[in-house]
Amino acid sequence: SNGPYGGEQVGFFYDKAQWQRQEQATYWLSPTPSLPSLGWDAKHFRIVYSLKLYHKITGVPWHCWTTHLSAFGAKARLEGVKMISELIQPLMEQKPAPKLLLADDFNAHSRSAVYRQLQKWGNLGDAQRMASASNKRTAYTFSGVDARWTWQKLALHCLYPNYMHRRIDYVWASPAVQVAHCTTSRWTYAQGRYYPSDHLPVVVDCH
Numbered sequence: 001s002n003g004p005y006g007g008e009q010v011g012f013f014y015d016k017a018q019w020q021r022q023e024q025a026t027y028w029l030s031p032t033p034s035l036p037s038l039g040w041d042a043k044h045f046r047i048v049y050s051l052k053l054y055h056k057i058t059g060v061p062w063h064c065w066t067t068h069l070s071a072f073g074a075k076a077r078l079e080g081v082k083m084i085s086e087l088i089q090p091l092m093e094q095k096p097a098p099k100l101l102l103a104d105d106f107n108a109h110s111r112s113a114v115y116r117q118l119q120k121w122g123n124l125g126d127a128q129r130m131a132s133a134s135n136k137r138t139a140y141t142f143s144g145v146d147a148r149w150t151w152q153k154l155a156l157h158c159l160y161p162n163y164m165h166r167r168i169d170y171v172w173a174s175p176a177v178q179v180a181h182c183t184t185s186r187w188t189y190a191q192g193r194y195y196p197s198d199h200l201p202v203v204v205d206c207h
Helices: 074-092 113-122 151-159
Strands: 019-028 047-055 061-068 099-105 169-173 179-184 202-206
Touching: 047 074, 061 074, 074 099, 074 113, 099 202, 113 169, 169 202
Parallel strands: 061 099
Antiparallel strands: 019 047, 047 061, 099 169, 179 202
16 A cells, blocks of 8 residues: 555465465555555556465465556556566576466456566466366456346447456466366355446365
8 A cells, every 4th residue: 555645555464374474565666666656657546466375274275466557548557467477587487487376457358468478477376277177267356236137238248348347357377386177256145136346266186
């Protein structure tokens, strides 16, 4: 966060009975990652947060990262992905191969340059595509808070087909992670009419 001047914050929750926190760090997605700063053509502050967790039962460390890329700046998204890739590269070169997860709101679809570049630079896999074929499910993650098809949403979808019903939220995994399931939650409330958020949760079962 950037204190009283606004900024960006991403939450990370874990079970303290199962996991022990070892290291954490926050980087601003900008040319000055150690300082609260606006990056490239972004209109809002964006960060990447890293957390190293130690699994108390197996003794295996997990490197967990989460970020939120710019919704408006194409260059900021691409430069942000490049920066994240450079940050995780030393971890990916460790022996034994590390278990690493990156969860993000990419604000970019799976055919975008940003998606392709993270695969190329970061050597990470899309958990949805890594999951076994029997459990793989292609689903959008951005749909608007209202779960119903109203005439307003239908009109918006017809006029701007690239705006709604896109998959723009992902979980990425290092080669050492085995992904069993990857699904998108469709949980609703208020008699099934509304989603809790305009982004649907991506749920991954891995080890």
